[in-house]
Amino acid sequence: xxxxxxxxxxxxxxxxxxxxxxxxxxxxxxxxxxxxxxxxxxxxxxxxxxxxxxxxxxxxxxxxxxxxxxxxxxxxxxxxxxxxxxxxxxxxxxxxxxxxxxxxxxxxxxxxxxxxxxxxxxxxxxxxxxxxxxxxxxxxxxxxxxxxxxxxxxxxxxxxxxxxxxxxxxxxxxxxxxxxxxxxxxxxxxxxxxxxxxxxxxxxxxxxxxxxxxxxxxxxxxxxxxxxxxxxxxxxxxxxxxxxxxxxxxxxxxxxxxxxxxxxxxxxxxxxxxxxxxxxxxxxxxxxxxxxxxxxxxxxxxxxxxxxxxxxxxxxxxxxxxxxxxxxxxxxxxxxxxxxxxxxxxxxxxxxxxxxxxxxxxxxxxxxxxxxxxxxxxxxxxxxxxxxxxxxxxxxxxxxxxxxxxxxxxxxxxxxxxxxxxxxxxxxxxxxxxxxxxxxxxxxxxxxxxxxxxxxxxxxxxxxxxxxxxxxxxxxxxxxxxxxxxxxxxxxxxxxxxxxxxxxxxxxxxxxxxxxxxxxxxxxxxxxxxxxxxxxxxxxxxxxxxxxxxxxxxxxxxxxxxxxxxxxxxxxxxxxxxxxxxxxxxxxxxxxxxxxxxxxxxxxxxxxxxxxxxxxxxxxxxxxxxxxxxxxxxxxxxxxxxxxxxxxxxxxxxxxxxxxxxxxxxxxxxx
Numbered sequence: 001x002x003x004x005x006x007x008x009x010x011x012x013x014x015x016x017x018x019x020x021x022x023x024x025x026x027x028x029x030x031x032x033x034x035x036x037x038x039x040x041x042x043x044x045x046x047x048x049x050x051x052x053x054x055x056x057x058x059x060x061x062x063x064x065x066x067x068x069x070x071x072x073x074x075x076x077x078x079x080x081x082x083x084x085x086x087x088x089x090x091x092x093x094x095x096x097x098x099x100x101x102x103x104x105x106x107x108x109x110x111x112x113x114x115x116x117x118x119x120x121x122x123x124x125x126x127x128x129x130x131x132x133x134x135x136x137x138x139x140x141x142x143x144x145x146x147x148x149x150x151x152x153x154x155x156x157x158x159x160x161x162x163x164x165x166x167x168x169x170x171x172x173x174x175x176x177x178x179x180x181x182x183x184x185x186x187x188x189x190x191x192x193x194x195x196x197x198x199x200x201x202x203x204x205x206x207x208x209x210x211x212x213x214x215x216x217x218x219x220x221x222x223x224x225x226x227x228x229x230x231x232x233x234x235x236x237x238x239x240x241x242x243x244x245x246x247x248x249x250x251x252x253x254x255x256x257x258x259x260x261x262x263x264x265x266x267x268x269x270x271x272x273x274x275x276x277x278x279x280x281x282x283x284x285x286x287x288x289x290x291x292x293x294x295x296x297x298x299x300x301x302x303x304x305x306x307x308x309x310x311x312x313x314x315x316x317x318x319x320x321x322x323x324x325x326x327x328x329x330x331x332x333x334x335x336x337x338x339x340x341x342x343x344x345x346x347x348x349x350x351x352x353x354x355x356x357x358x359x360x361x362x363x364x365x366x367x368x369x370x371x372x373x374x375x376x377x378x379x380x381x382x383x384x385x386x387x388x389x390x391x392x393x394x395x396x397x398x399x400x401x402x403x404x405x406x407x408x409x410x411x412x413x414x415x416x417x418x419x420x421x422x423x424x425x426x427x428x429x430x431x432x433x434x435x436x437x438x439x440x441x442x443x444x445x446x447x448x449x450x451x452x453x454x455x456x457x458x459x460x461x462x463x464x465x466x467x468x469x470x471x472x473x474x475x476x477x478x479x480x481x482x483x484x485x486x487x488x489x490x491x492x493x494x495x496x497x498x499x500x501x502x503x504x505x506x507x508x509x510x511x512x513x514x515x516x517x518x519x520x521x522x523x524x525x526x527x528x529x530x531x532x533x534x535x536x537x538x539x540x541x542x543x544x545x546x547x548x549x550x551x552x553x554x555x556x557x558x559x560x561x562x563x564x565x566x567x568x569x570x571x572x573x574x575x576x577x578x579x580x581x582x583x584x585x586x587x588x589x590x591x592x593x594x595x596x597x598x599x600x601x602x603x604x605x606x607x608x609x610x611x612x613x614x615x616x617x618x619x620x621x622x623x624x625x626x627x628x629x630x631x632x633x634x635x636x637x638x639x640x641x642x643x644x645x646x647x648x649x650x651x652x653x654x655x656x657x658x659x660x661x662x663x664x665x666x667x668x669x670x671x
Contacts, residue, residue: 005031007262007610010064011247012036012320013091013193014262019058021068021087021097022046025120028130030263033095033159035193037267037321039127040148040159041095043118046087048072049111053085062214063244065090083109083179093201095191103179113175115189119159121150123321125329128264135322139170146173149197155325158194163187217243221283224623225651231577231619233585238619241586241611242280242287249294249318257291261589261609268318268333270295270340271403272613274347275551279617281354282624282655288351289360295344296367298333300374305392308401309335312374314344316401329396336398337405338379338389339427341371342434349437352445353631356658361445372438372455375431381421385465386482387431390421402427403552404495404530408537409544410481413491415537418483425478426495428466429502435459436503463504476512492516492532494552500559510563517556518568525596526579527553528572533593540593547605550576550587551614554621561625570644573622578646580619587615626650627664635659641666 007016016031017023023031025042033041046053053070060066066089071081082105088098103109120133135152146168149158165187166173177185192200217239224235246256249268259265260272273295277288298318300309307330308316316337323329330336345368352361379387391397399407402424410418435455443452470478472490479488480495497517499505505513516522521532527548531538539546553576560569579602580587589612590605604610623629627650628640635658643650648671654661 006058006060006066006068008060008064008066008089008091009244009262009266009611010092012249012259012266013093013095014266015066015089015091015095016263017044017066019055019068020046020053020070021058021066021089022052025122025127027120027122027132028127030124030127033091033191034124034263034266035093036195037124037319037324038157039122039124040119040157040193041117041191042120042122043116045116046070046085047112047114047116048083048085050114054081056084063240064092083111085113094193097189097191099175099185099187099189101177101179101185103181103183106181108181109177109179111175111177111179113177113187115163115173116171117148117161117173118171119148119150121157121322123323124264124266124319125321125323141168144168146170147198151197152322152326155322156195156197157322158197158200160190160192160194160200162190162192214240214243217284220656222652222655225649225653227648228646228650230581230585231647231650234577234580234587234619235623237580237585238616239283241616242276242284242613245611245613245616246287249320257294258287258613261612261615264607264609265612267320268294268315270315270317271337271343274314274340274343275555276613276617278343278347278350279551279554279614279621281350282629282652282657283620285351285355285656288347289355289357292344292348292351292360292364295340296364299367299370300335304335306331307334307336308391308393308397309333310374310378312341312370312372313378314340314371316340316398327396330393330398336389336391336393336401338387338401338424339403339430341374341379342387342427342430344368345371345434345438346430349441352441354657356635358445361441365441365446368438368441372435375434376458379431384486385462386423386469387427388421388423388482389427390484404544406543408542409530410483410489411491411531411537411545412483412489413535413537418481418489420484422481422483422489424481424495425466425470426498426502428462428470429499429504432459432462432466432504433502435462463506466504467506467509471509477516478509478513491535491537492521494522494528494530494549494556497528497552497556497559500563501555502559503562505563507563510565514560514565514568517560518571520595523572523575524548524593525575526591526602527576528556529593533595538593541605543590543605546593548591548593548602549589549615550579550591550618554618557625558621561628566628566642569625570642573625574644574646577619577622583610586610587618588612589615623650623652627652627666629655629664631657637662637664639664639666643668645670 013035022045032039056069068087070085072083086100138149145162245258260269277291300313315333381388389401439452439455442448480493481489531545557569557572588610589608592603630638651665
């Protein structure tokens with residue numbers, strides 16, 4: 001459970017442990033020390049004279065460090081401990097543990113401080129699916145360093161343990177100590193990871209392209225002022241987690257971008273990084289720049305059935321573990337996402353609107369044009385004007401290549417899973433928005449008005465065709481998709497809210513969509529369900545068929561804001577922000593879809609990632625909505641606050657953008 005574990009992360013490394021600082025992983029348990037999709041330590045347990053210690057306190061420090069305050073067990077409340085142990089841990093391409101023992105008693109102590117260790121080198125997919133290893137483990141010792149290793153054909157991973165002064169066995173390291181009264185002993189253990197035999201990595205591989213330390217990161221972000229104290233805490237948590245999730249996914253890369261989420265998705269996901277960057281633009285615009293450049297560098301240039309790739313397509317996922325290496329999962333980079341490419345174009349335009357960075361827009365022009373070509377040539381599988389998806393790698397490729405990418409997420413009202421190829425509604429909205437935005441870039445920066453006019457004309461045709469074929473007049477909402485037989489999938493889902501965000505919805509349809517989105521079937525009181533209650537496929541704890549995803553609700557609120565439905569946008573925003581206080585002010589990947597009146601507190605989805613990138617970005621997007629922040633054509637920042645009754649005063653000081661830095665202040669009219 002989240003309140004029983006401690007997680008720290010930096011870059012591609014993270015550690016999940018208990019409140020003692022210990023972990024011992026079962027085959028399908030996501031605890032341990034991980035680096036680049038591989039678990040480099042699966043057991044790390046501290047014993048004092050053979051006994052487990054008791055916890056006084058445990059806490060994270062910033063995001064990449066933790067401290068654990070422990071005492072010897074006495075077995076009774078009537079005897080106080082006389083020995084304390086402090087463990088300080090840092091993660092950075094490995095792990096460093098500092099130890100401090102204090103003898104508070106009046107007698108000398110003979111002590112054995114022992115760490116029990118193991119490394120199963122499990123791929124993150126093996127952990128998630130409870131799979132067995134296929135290679136061979138090995139161990140070797142040299143002076144005060146012990147190496148745990150794993151080989152399979154040409155694939156190799158190692159963990160190097162260094163503990164000066166310790167005695168090693170194949171499964172433990174022990175410090176043997178004599179501690180006089182009032183004495184303090186200090187020690188240190190270094191855990192290094194290696195991607196090749198006998199080549200442990202140093203602590204850091206790159207110079208940061210954005211502020212590295214947390215104080216620097218905070219100093220670059222706007223300062224919040226509000227009378228809603230919980231909102232301050234949620235904002236602070238989001239800024240910290242954005243810093244924590246930055247990593248360098250490519251060898252010799254100078255660009256960092258957000259990983260999708262801990263523990264299952266500490267990797268590049270195109271749509272996740274793009275949506276997170278969009279959410280964070282008024283706060284840390286550099287995140288969008290580095291994300292756009294990093295994804296452009298990996299844009300597909302050829303057809304590759306194994307990777308579901310075509311020229312111009314933006315990647316879905318980049319994995320670096322054993323199963324991707326051997327093709328047991330889609331080889332990386334994998335391109336099985338039909339929405340990451342239009343999202344790339346949306347974020348590219350939005351980035352320029354906020355920053356005025358024309359140089360990057362011109363630099364990425366070839367990539368943007370290639371993305372448009374992909375949408376029009378490769379994304380439209382049958383020439384009907386819609387972007388569909390169907391994997392060409394049916395053994396291991398993703399069946400669903402929209403943001404709801406579980407196998408059963410696109411489902412008919414009778415619970416029949418839709419067959420591919422599938423054209424989901426929100427992807428058509430993204431494509432519409434991408435065409436409009438790219439037309440603006442072509443007209444304003446690339447000196448190609450003819451191309452811009454053609455893109456605008458294509459967008460108009462898409463909007464008309466979409467409304468004709470996806471609208472369900474009897475139900476008053478859009479089908480979630482067209483299936484492989486071009487039949488509408490007439491299930492009521494949250495996807496219709498993304499259509500408002502993209503702007504593809506005609507004005508006369510908006511009222512009906514809003515009624516559905518804010519009605520009890522979809523809106524739980526904490527957020528918008530992915531699939532409406534009362535339908536046969538609905539399950540409040542099904543990954544995409546009834547849960548509530550914070551980023552999903554935030555994008556829907558942004559869509560309501562776009563169409564001037566500020567009151568409804570505020571209702572969703574406040575509900576989601578109120579949920580945050582119940583989960584340590586850190587919104588998880590997803591909540592269960594139970595109604596608020598039934599639970600009183602939000603229920604976290606059982607295997608939700610936390611922190612998770614676009615859930616972390618959701619409160620930032622909601623702040624933009626509450627204050628009505630929009631860049632203007634005159635290089636200024638529009639501020640149009642519309643505060644809910646929950647907030648009397650809200651201000652962001654020092655919002656970065658093409659205007660330099662600006663303040664946004666909102667005051668509730670009755671307070």
